[in-house]
Amino acid sequence: MSEINLANANLEFQNSYDASLQSAEELRRSPEAQAEVERIGKANTYLPLDRDTELFDWLDDQRDAKLCGYVTSATGSGLLKACQLYRTQYVKRRGTLLEIPATVLYAEIEQHGGPTDLYCSILEEIGHPLAHVGTLRDLRSRAWGTIKGYGVKILIIGNADYLTLEAFNELIDVFTKMRIPVILVGTYYLGDNILERKSLPYVRVHDSFLESYEFPNLNEEEVIEVVNDWEEKFLPEKHRLNLTQMESVVSYLRLKSGGLIEPLYDLLRKIAILKIDEPHFELNQYNLTKRFGRRKEPKVKFKRKS
Structure with missing residues (x-):
């Protein structure tokens, strides 16, 4: 096969592959939901404390x-x-x-x-x-x-x-x-x-x-500050998760993130996307533990009291 024919074949395969991905995304989510998922996936911030x-x-x-x-x-x-x-x-x-x-x-x-x-x-x-x-x-x-x-x-x-x-x-x-x-x-x-x-x-x-x-890890009060700030910045008011109103969930987020702000942001993005895909998913410690139980906890040092 000539280089030109090979290039054309690769282009056709890539176009076909991209089309199949797009089709799979359309089957999984509506275009509006997919756009919101992509926006949340790119959410990047940092809250000074x-x-x-x-x-x-x-x-x-x-x-x-x-x-x-x-x-x-x-x-x-x-x-x-x-x-x-x-x-x-x-x-x-x-x-x-x-x-x-x-x-x-x-x-x-x-x-x-x-x-x-x-x-x-x-x-x-x-x-x-x-x-x-x-x-x-x-x-x-x-x-x-x-x-x-x-x-x-x-x-x-x-x-x-x-x-x-x-x-x-x-x-x-x-x-x-x-x-x-x-x-x-x-x-x-x-x-x-x-x-x-x-x-x-x-x-x-x-x-x-x-x-x-x-540089210390986040205590529980700081976890609450970070979660509230993230929700205010990236979620429309009518779609807020209100995670900090659930005490057991705050404790779970701190435990699962190890009190580290970047893993905490990771969890918030994942929970927000979960609620887009499953609007009726009930947010509580039991359900989150069941859904994210396979996620490992960071290896960190804790030296501050909550």
């Missing part, structure tokens, strides 16, 4: 005292979104560029977080046009010069679990040579394992990040 204010106060103290440190939490706690929110309180963005001065610089690391990845992430966050061009020496010089030029007073690194030893040492140099405090942000693995490694090369890393902060 007292825990965020407490974190911001700690970050302010670290910035003023020029002290490095690290913040840890369970996966899905919303910590990375909280750090992004902290940055927006101090820095404005014009298009893809940060406005000067950029007091707070927040960059997230992707996997294989070596020195090159670190500096590319920093330059990309700033909006530098040469964020991925040049050798490590070029990127380092460019990043340091840009950090100084933008008046950065604190550098926050998200997903710090991904950093290599070499990247940690680059950050230590940023602090020791530029006197800009560095805050590492990651999961409990960052604080309990990476920064506690006994091997000699990690002693310098351990001793450079002695200040720590644990």
Whole structure:
């Protein structure tokens, strides 16, 4: 078969497949219901709480005292979104560029977080046009010069679990040579394992990040705040779930989400879609447990009392 015929055959198959999917969706839901399901599926938000204010106060103290440190939490706690929110309180963005001065610089690391990845992430966050061009020496010089030029007073690194030893040492140099405090942000693995490694090369890393902060999970009152906020933002008033009016359901949501805001949002989307598909489904702890019983609970640490 020629390349043209093969391409045409693939296109016909794809069109047929898409049509079958559309037909299946139409059989399952009306177009209006499907549109509502897709809207809810894309629902994305974050509600700042007292825990965020407490974190911001700690970050302010670290910035003023020029002290490095690290913040840890369970996966899905919303910590990375909280750090992004902290940055927006101090820095404005014009298009893809940060406005000067950029007091707070927040960059997230992707996997294989070596020195090159670190500096590319920093330059990309700033909006530098040469964020991925040049050798490590070029990127380092460019990043340091840009950090100084933008008046950065604190550098926050998200997903710090991904950093290599070499990247940690680059950050230590940023602090020791530029006197800009560095805050590492990651999961409990960052604080309990990476920064506690006994091997000699990690002693310098351990001793450079002695200040720590644990971003807490949601207590029951905060779960209620988050659920009410989500329903108000994404559900029409006549279709509100009113989940917080059912005490047993609130306790169930906290248990099933582990007190983590992202798994809680996941559950809210799923329950809202369930009510679209089954309008007469009665929302109570028994029915939700029966329907979502196979969903695992996150592995988290609880240190706050409700």
